[in-house]
Amino acid sequence: MSATREVKFSEAEVRRQAADKAVRDLRDPRHPGLYLRFWITRERGTWHLVRGKKWVPVARWPDLGVAAVIAELPALRRRLLRDPATAAVVSGMGTVGQLLDWYGDRMARDRSLSAKRKAGARSAIAQHLKPRLADLALADVNADSLDKRLMWPCQAEVSLSYLRQIFALLLTAFRQALKLGLIDRNPMAGMRFNDFTKAKILPKPARLRDVQLPELMQQLGKAFKAAPGDAMLALMAALASRVEHVERLEVVRSQVRVHLTEVARAGVRLAEVTTRESLPAVVLAYQRYGDATRAEEIVTRNKVQHPGFLPVGALTIARE
Structure with a gap:
């Protein structure tokens, strides 16, 4: 097998030479230092850039065809000049x-x-x-x-x-x-x-999800006894939250209205409670029923203007 054959690189010429088992390497004088060495199978090969006695593999043929590897030559040569110790191997993906x-x-x-x-x-x-x-x-x-x-x-x-x-x-x-x-x-x-940057990425603002509202209301109901001021602030923040949260609260209110209708039809017995201070409806609902979602029931039955501030005095609620 001859060491090298000089040809004019083209895809057709490379395939023709691949059929000749006497050829191991191909070179084109128009592209100094670029060699194609066939594998034993002859169906594939490796492109090399030769610098002195060092053969640097840069791509595989036919993954990277003749036209593609020639187009990549300037970039490959620049890379080898910057970092001679690193092989600049590329594949069929050129960019x-x-x-x-x-x-x-x-x-x-x-x-x-x-x-x-x-x-x-x-x-x-x-x-x-x-x-x-x-x-x-x-x-x-x-x-x-x-x-x-x-x-x-x-x-x-x-x-x-x-x-x-x-x-x-x-x-x-x-x-x-x-x-x-x-x-x-x-x-x-x-x-x-x-x-690339030493700037700190600030955390995103906390977001309340609609599925968390029922549990949150129950927690606020528990917390109101120990820290009514903090609980009230948290409740007001929730009520003034994002649009989807308000929509979720409206869904809950609609469900409570349906519940009230069913309660009226069933003839549920009523009771009267007296409050000494203004409470949010959710707090009273949780205290009486263990269910903060029944706050709308209290608001509707007593015609309260704002669910966050029940009037002080007597309120009518369901016994159960």
Whole structure:
């Protein structure tokens, strides 16, 4: 087998030479230092950049065809000049844009992910990652290029918490591609979000969920005896909370109205209680029935104007 054959690189010429078992390596004088070495099977090969006596593998053929590897040559040479000890291996994915297209499609087909998460990833890729990184060669991905093209421009436009999500998405895409053998190295290995900014990400404001309201009202009812002032403040905060919480309270009130109608039809016996101070209806409901959701029953029966302030004096309530 001859060591090397000089040809003009083209996909057709490479395949023709692959059929000749007498050929091991191919080179093209138009691209100094670029060699293709066939594997024993002859169906595949490895592209090398040769510097002196050192052969550096840079890609696999036919994963990266002739035209693609020639297009990557300038970036590969620059990388080897910056860091001669690191092999600049690339795969059939030549750019970050190709990697993002693959990973975005993979996420869209992942049945284990929620629709909200898929939509978030799709938006991050389309609005931020691809516009800034689509044409960046995988061989040129490093902390400096990511900082200049993605991290620093984005921090001026989006919140740090969202930028961290974008960074994590890109990092996960590289990790997954490496795990599946689609790339030969992860250029983001060892990178952390804190490498790009030292600013602290402030925690998001606490949010009360609608499913937590019934339990919260019961806890407030218990706490009112020991610390009525604190309990009242917490109740007022809950009543003045987000729209969905108010809507949840309206649902509870509607359910209580239905309950009152049923109580009236059943002829439930009534009782009279006397309060010495103004209490929230939920507190009295919990004290009497152990069920804060029956506060609306007390409000409706006594025609109270505000459920947070029952009038002092006699109130009519159901005995049970």
